[in-house]
Amino acid sequence: MLQVLAPLELRLTKHRRSLLSVLENTSRPLTVDELVVSADVPMSTAYRNLAGLVDAGIVVRVAGAGSADRYELAERLSQRHHHHLVCTGCGLVTDFDASSQLEKLIDVEIEALLATSGFEITHHVFDVRGLCSDCVTG
Numbered sequence: 001m002l003q004v005l006a007p008l009e010l011r012l013t014k015h016r017r018s019l020l021s022v023l024e025n026t027s028r029p030l031t032v033d034e035l036v037v038s039a040d041v042p043m044s045t046a047y048r049n050l051a052g053l054v055d056a057g058i059v060v061r062v063a064g065a066g067s068a069d070r071y072e073l074a075e076r077l078s079q080r081h082h083h084h085l086v087c088t089g090c091g092l093v094t095d096f097d098a099s100s101q102l103e104k105l106i107d108v109e110i111e112a113l114l115a116t117s118g119f120e121i122t123h124h125v126f127d128v129r130g131l132c133s134d135c136v137t138g
């Protein structure tokens with residue numbers, strides 16, 4: 001992680017380091033409230049640092065279903081392409097990996113669909129919405 005940040009000249013303060021290490025080790029996007037607890041940083045510091053990390057392209061804001069923003073490491077840093085399950089009941093967002101067949105199918109189909117549009121594709125984002133197991137049984 002340090003090597004990744006060096007070229008970006010982003011000063012790695014204790015709080016930034018702490019936020020990034022939590023984001024590196026999570027299997028789903030986290031809300032600011034969750035980050036404050038896990039990274040043990042003050043709320044105002046968390047907001048300020050997250051804004052800086054988002055601006056620098058290191059962290060991305062993930063669209064959920066509720067009002068709370070959620071954050072995760074940018075895929076080019078985590079090196080882990082994945083998709084999101086979004087619960088429309090409680091707003092929980094969890095990661096899931098699509099099969100390599102599905103990934104290939106998405107890319108091939110999208111490319112064919114847009115072949116004549118002049119649109120240059122960089123990557124895809126694919127969310128699945130529904131209810132998490134807690135919301136289904138609750």
Ligand SMILES: [Zn+2]
Nearest residue numbers: 087090132135
């Ligand atoms: Zn839920």
Ligand SMILES: [Zn+2]
Nearest residue numbers: 081082098103
């Ligand atoms: Zn994908």
